[in-house]
């Protein structure tokens with residue numbers, strides 16, 4: 001599953017332009033930071049070549065987030081999504 005971390009993405013859209021399968025599209029409205037976020041409009045076309053993940057200057061893309069051990073770890077300093085979940089759960 002492709003995951004784009006909204007807090008890390010700055011909207012440069014390199015991922016959109018590099019994808020040779022046209023997986024991504026760009027949101028029509030900016031988020032609260034004023035960023036037009038990319039999103040996977042056609043994820044079934046993704047071949048997991050890894051180019052988008054590699055080119056992202058902010059490491060905002062994770063192609064296999066559900067398979068990473070730290071997603072389920074309670075004590076992770078590396079996964080911003082985990083930190084967000086922690087913050088939301090108090």
Ligand code: SF4
Nearest residue numbers: 009010012013015056
């Ligand atoms: S390359 Fe990274 S920072 Fe740039 S738009 Fe894509 S996800 Fe966002």
Ligand code: SF4
Nearest residue numbers: 019046047049050052
């Ligand atoms: S992994 Fe490759 S095919 Fe999949 S979205 Fe990224 S650039 Fe496109």
